[in-house]
Amino acid sequence: MLSSPLESDVSDTRLLIGKRKMSSQGSPLSCAEDIDAHTRKRPRNLKQAHFSTPMxxxxxxxxxxxxxxxxxxxxxxxxxxxxxxxxGIELGPTNSLLCNLIERHQLKSGVDGKIVEVNSESSKEISVAEEFLDIVNNILSAPQDNRDWSSDPNRGKVFMFVIRNKAVGICSTERIKEGKWMVYDTGELVPKQKIPLAIGISRIYVSHKYRRMGIGLRLLFAVQQHSIYGLTLTKYQIGWSQPSEFGGKLALSFNGVKHKSGKMLIPIYEER
Known part of the structure; x- marks a missing residue:
């Protein structure tokens, strides 16, 4: 019996679909994915490269x-x-700082020196002082200091010790009202005690080459005499911001006091 054209087409279609199913299930090379899977190489173990650098x-x-x-x-x-x-910082023979003489000194070594005061109305003098203080902060790993002195001498001053036209020591100050006692050995503050202070030592530094010559003490004596016009301060009206090892020893020799407990105290204040 002959089949109709429609039945023949349906039968051929079913046969073709069946062959495709068998081909996809039974033959490992029936699709591109299988071919790729057999031909793809396994990745090698990768290691991170480390480069030595002279930087x-x-x-x-x-x-x-x-x-x-x-x-x-x-x-x-x-x-x-x-x-x-x-x-120290070379000033040059024509620097205006050299004209601001307030004291002359002859050091133990026989070297002549002088103390000058930075003029807050001179941008060049302020620039020299700020450069010196930036060096000091870097060496001491100290934060940025208060520089109110650069705009108003009534809020603080800067004194420099000069030898042969070179600034080898610096002391910057600020006006304050009160502070506290600190135990020198431990750095602990004496609780519930406030002391009246007039001037705070923000930074004081002497170049390595010129240490052990008494320059630090001479700068402090200048602070006593020249911080407030017409007034000589006592040692105990002066406090310290954050004394380093060198500054702590200087503070102890300048205005340290012995407590009844036997501990040595120095006056400090919180820098603005």
Whole structure:
């Protein structure tokens, strides 16, 4: 019996579908995915590469400047900065700071020096003082200091010790009203006690080359005499902001007091 054209087409279609199913289920090479799976290579174990580099920075133990030793420009920059930090800042013979003389001194070594006061109306003098203080903060790892003195001498002053046209010591101050006693050995504050103070030592520093010559004490004596016009301060009207190891020893010798417990105290204040 002959089938109709429609039945023949349906039968052929069913046969074709069946063949495709068998082909997809039974043959491993029936599709592109299977071929790719057999031909794809397994990835190798990957390892992270580590490159050695000469870009390591060096920190100078004396001036605390960070620089790259292998770079000539960095070495030259460090050498210049290092000289200023260790030997002082060259002022030059015509610098106006040299005209602001308030005291002359001859040091134990026989070297002549003088103390000058920074004029808050001179941008050049302020620039020199700020450069010196930036070096001091870097060496002491100290935060930015209060620089009210640069706009109003009634709020603070800056004194420098000069030897042969070179600023080798600096002391910046601010006007304050009160402070507290600090135990020198432990850094602890004496509780429930406030002391009247007039001047705070914000920063005081003497270049390494000129230490142990009495420059720090002479700067403090200048603070006593020249901070407030017509008034000589007592040692105990002067407080300390955050004395470093060097500043702590200087504070102890200048206005440290012995408590009845036997502990040594120094007057400090909180810097604004």
């Amino acid at each position: 390591k920075r060096t920190v100078c133990s004396e001036c605390q400047m960070s620089y790259m030793q292998h770079m000539k420009s960095d070495r030259q920059l460090h050498d210049k900065y290092h000289r200023r930090a260790i030997e």
